[in-house]
Amino acid sequence: MFFLLDPFFYEIVISGLLAGVMYALVALGFVLIFKASGIFNFAQGVLALFAALTLVGFQTGQIPFAHLLSVFGFHVSHWGSGFPTIIALLFSLLVMIGLAWLIVQIVLKPLVNQEGIILFMATIGLAYVLEGVGDLMWGANVKELNVGLPEGPSEFILDTTDMFIDKLEISAAVVAIILVTVLTLFSAYTKMGRALRAVADDHQAALSVGISLETIWWIVWSVSGIVALVAGVMWGAKSGVQFSLSLIALKALPVLMLGGFTSIPGAIIGGLIIGLGEKLFEFYIGPMIGGATENWFAYMLALIFLLFRPQGLFGEKIIERV
């Protein structure tokens, strides 16, 4: 048990957990949509990218579709000045809510009552369309995102405990905790929250008590658009807003397999386990097998989970009555 005395061990644990929070943020968006509509939303990662792009666009005062406009002879690229961060955030929020409405009207409504796999295919299409539209609107260059969150190592923790913890990751954790708390309260204590859970359980029964599926889908996609915005901001602040941001969705997959596709606490705990396991494995086992384990550890863990507990830690057990 010698490693328990090593402050470095705790540093790994904490930074692993904080990285896990970032994974959980992405996974959360998946769970919300999957629970309410049974759709595995392949576009969740692109949604985060799109949200981050929009935010940067508003912040820096970029004119959307500038490239497209230049084709028609309008050579413009920026408004006079950008919006302050808080206004830009608010606008991005509205854009995500509007986007959710469009998705429901154009993609989901015509496909109502279709098989899950068809809706899944539709979200793959959606992912490509959104990526293209994002590119067309805001350009493909890597952008820096700064929303004024504290960054760099926390001196206080460095001084008192000799541990190196990034302030950005701490803020991400705080934001995630607030987000999850608000979501939990919303779904437990409000009329719409109850309606949301009702739709997740039984569509027909939900209709029979007066719940409009369309409205609920709009709310759900809006909420996961907002979650995507938060995830996009956090990941964007960490590694810049670029198109590879959409690949964070792939990191959410093992988190979902671990936590279960239908459980919000599952997404959080799954994220934490993956984040923690990844860092510990990389540090203690990695050197023995040549390193770079972070690339595959999460998937291996998910695979092992699939063998023994296919519904995940908190997912609903799949029982088919015959």
Added chain:
Amino acid sequence: MNEVNETQPTESVHGRTFGAPIMEMKNITMRFGGVIAIQDISFDILEGEIRAIIGPNGAGKSSMLNVINGFYHPQEGEIWFGGKKRSPMKPYQIAYQGIARTFQNIALFKGMSTLDNIMTGRFTHMKKGIVSQAIWKGAAEKEEYENREIVEKVIDFLEIQSIRKTEVGKLPYGLQKRVELGRALAAEPKLLLLDEPMAGMNVEEKEDMSRFILDVNDEFGTTVALIEHDMGVVMDIADRVVVMDYGKKIGDDTPENILKNQAVIDAYLGVAHE
């Protein structure tokens, strides 16, 4: 077909008085591809009565309930509700008109508690939207309490206080049926549709359910339309009975007269072939 006088209260053989028709089905035809589920059926439901729809398996009873409830839209015919012709509507809009229902295969929100399930029944009565909930918590909270009171009354009425917080997926079948009735009652519907409320129940559970249906009708004056297989139950609680067979209406009368109807006897017991 017996036309009902729309202004005069109609007297039933039990000596109970009913109001004007709350719902009228006029020449309803419902096809699924080449299959005719409902063929040119007309009947009415009077305010305050318990109306039963019976018939053998596949007679089109559930389809009829789905037409009333808006899950199905008939190709032909008119539906009149509350004295007005109803234009084609989505099921959730029909819930707002005051029609609540239960399902043949229980359709509860299994992951939620009994209380929450019955609270969803209040959905159409809660006007505060998502935005006002976020802006002014007080108003939404007040509304939540008011509706909660009604839900508690329903829970008392159905004698399910002990399972208020239990997840309904874990309840036994008979109680789930009761919770589902509670959810429909919480909506304070003008018309309550029950799709085989006694299916799969034992005698004691059936008696309880019959009592609840009669009490709902008696105490709150709720109009009830129900589908049931158990003839004994139907004869006991229904005021008037529609009999369906192969999508057609073969009888529409009081329970006493239905039992004497030759077409009904043939459909239920089979016709003796010479």
